[in-house]
Amino acid sequence: METISTNRSHDGIQGVYRHASAATGTDMTFSVYVPPHAEGARLPVVWYLSGLTCTHANVTEKGEFRSACAELGLIFVAPDTSPRGEGVPDDPEGAYDFGLGAGFYVDATQEPFSRHYRMWSYVTDELPGIIGESFPADMTRQSIMGHSMGGHGALTIGLTLPDRFRAVSAFSPIVAPGAVPWGQKALAGYLGEDKAAWRRHDAVALIEDGARVPELLVDQGAADQFLDGQLQPHRLRDACDAAGIGLTLGLHEGYDHSYYFISTFMETQLRWHAARL
Template identity: 50%
Template sequence: MTLTQVSSWKSFGGTLSVHDHESGLLGCTMRFAVYVPPQAKDGPVPVLWYLSGLTCTWANVMEKGGIQEHAARHGLMIIAPDTSPRGEDVPNDEAYDLGQGAGFYLTATQDPWAKNYKMDPYITDELPDLIAANFPAADMSRQGIFGHSMGGHGALTLHLKHPDTYKSCSAFSPITSPARVPWGEKAFTAYLGAPSIAWEQYDATELVKERPSKALLLIDTGTADNFLEPQLKPEIFIKACEKDGQRLDYRLREGYGHDYYFIATFMDEHIAHHAKALKA
């Protein structure tokens, strides 16, 4: 599995690098970023995956999230994948919330999406194999996952499905019940077809009813988030966690929105949350 390095910078004593590779699973060239902290020179370090939201790429969190400083302090490697398959031959849609940039971290079963849109096994299998083969400092026995908005949805669902792989989980402004909100209804109908049990397998609220994890989930959402009521609806997920025994620290942050000013403000607390769990 060959990587092509696109760029590299020294940052907070570590290294941020961007790489391309040919994905046999997705049938296209994929790009991702890796931050290797300074502690990696002394041996393997825990791995923390960050999944971005609609329209985003690896660049959003690495350029605007302030993540490297905190990862360097706690000694965590950060992996930032893309949010969908990309390329001229990959199906797309003119809308921002479907197609390229909007993979929803699922495996599509409907045409024309099914050939390329297989983002959950890309995140859980293909890309981790690539990381393990090319970054010897990555301790794949200690992995956590978090994300923003659509990426928060991805982080929660992948953690709940793979709690032994992703030992820690958090999210900023996640879509916690996509089967019940316009973003999710649109994407799920296109990618998965009519409402069915397949929808439930990509809905954190439904998953937590079936299989609550032992981890403490940390979630931050801003009270001034324009998407809070129409798309996020945190109260549905909070009630499900309370009923089914999922430990949850869900914090509503007064006056914050759905943006990277908000994410950067509380990034240190999320990195500390993962460091505590992964270094226990």
């Protein structure tokens, strides 16, 4: 693991790191904020999965999470959103919603993507190993959150691994990718046309198929341009109601899909996580 940069911030260290990933077969870059802590302490870990077009850098620069993480004693990990580099195939037309920057947190089964696009394995298996080894992390206390495509990732990973994550939340998530254009394109491209294979990567379908967590927290901007076409949080509301999952869904007047929205509600989400870690 190579250290790209470290900067002192809010009395802790914001680092950016790169390593050769076995999962993706590429170099991968991620960021970790380690708050101030006592020598030898092991701290809980909050995973943050980013949305379409993002790298680790967007939330690292604009997320306004460090002040709360410093106060609450939380390590904050931000992976990239796809493999990148020489030989990594992209969307054939270079679209922003597939390929580079749009890994959708799945292990692709379709050529030519199956070689490198293994973000599920990367985020759930390989990177946790690195975090546990190289940072003062208590891996028995983890939680996960994300934005948009990363909210989809946080919900599907949290629902699949309920014993690992003590809290699961999202900002403006894609809750039912199988039902909306972004998700239909990505899941077909990475997993093929058989929609049965999509259900493990669709939060609403996972809940319909029996996945359970005690509670979920979702914040959503009411002025989000993608609300009706791509996000459709009412589908999660309905699935959680039917399954008896306690969903706290905050619909916030005037807020859009940007980091100006995320940063506004980051502190309250982190406090909700900390109370469960």
